[in-house]
Amino acid sequence: MSETTYAGSGPYCYSHSMAMMMGAAAPDVAVIETLTGSPYGMQLTEEATPYFDPAGWTPEIGIDHALTALGWSTHRSGGGDEHGAHDRLLGALETGPVLVGPVEMGHLSYQPGRTGPLGADHYLVAIGHEGGHLVLHDPQGYPYARLPWAQFRDAWRADTVDYAAPFTMRTRFVRERDVAPADALRASPPRALHWLRGDTAPPGALANHDAALALADLLSTRPEDVQEHLIHFAVRVGARRLADAAHCLRTVDLPEASRVLTRQARLVGALQHPLVTGDTATAARLLVDLAPTYEELRASIQL
Secondary structure, eight states, X not given: OOOOOOOSOOOOHHHHHHXXXXXXXXXXXXXXXXXXXTTSOOEEOTTOOEESSOXXXXXXXXXXHHHHHTTEEEEEEOOSOHHHHHHHHHHHHTTSOEEEEEEEGGGOTTSTTOOSOOSOEEEEEEEEEETTEEEEEETTTEEEEEEEHHHHHHHXXXXXXXXXXXXXXXXXXXXXXXXXXXXXXXXXXHHHXXXXXXXXXXXTOEEHHHHHHHHHHHHHHOGGGTHHHXXXXXXHHHHHHHHHHHHHHXXXXXXHHHHHHHHHHHHHHTTHHHHHHTOHHHHHHHHHHHTTHHHHHHHHHHO
C-alpha cells in the first residue's frame, strides 16, 4: 500500500488554536500535535470511555509540552467567577487574540445541533467582542463565529471537563527560543517513552495493550456504550494524530517508529467503517491486532 500524507479536516482544536496564536512562526499542525505527546498511547478511562491518547494525558498537559518543546512561553489563567472572567477576557482582547479552553462544546450554539452540554471538550480562539457577543475563530470549521456572552460563559465554565479550571485562557504567546520543528521532534522520544510505559494511568483506567483488549471486549458485549463516541470523535482524531506522528518521525530519520505508527494509524482508521455499520466483531478484531503495537512502538523508539 502506498503512503500519502493525510490532509483534510479533523478534530484538532487545540493544535489549530495554538497555530493561530503563534501566527506566521507556527509549524505545521502535525508537528504541534505530535509534540503534545497525544499519539503515544491509548486509554480506557474508569468510566469506560476510550481515547487514542496516553493514559493520564490531557490537552492541557499536551499544550504545555508542545509550546515548551518549540521554545514558546504563554500566560495561562483560570478560575474565579464569571464576572472576573468576563473582565479578564475583554481586557486581554484589547491586546490581541486569546486561546480559550477547554470549553463545553455543547453550548456553542452556532454549531448545528448544539443545544446543551455533551461532555465534549473543545478549544478555540477569541478575537473580539461586539454588542454582547464574542467573535471566535473556532477550528471546528467556524471562522468569525459570533456567540452571545451568556452562552459563551456557560461553555467556558466547562462544568463537564475535569482536567482544567473553569474560565481557562492563554495569552502573551512569546517565542523565547528559535527551535526548528525538526530539532523539537528529534528531542521528543523521551517524552514519547514516558507515555508509552503506561504507568501514568489514573486509578481505574487502563493503558495501551490492556486498554485495546478491554475495548475489544466492550465492543463484543456492550457496543452501545462506546460506538457513538468512537464514530464521531475518538477514531477520527486517533487515526489522524497517528498518521501525523508517523510522517513527522519519518522526516527526522526514525523509520522504525514511523512504520509502527503507520500500522497503528491504519488499524485505528479501519475501525470507522465497521463501527458505523454495526460490525463490532470486525472492530474488536482490529483492536486485538492493535494491542501489541504499543510495546512495538516503545521498542522502536528505544532503538
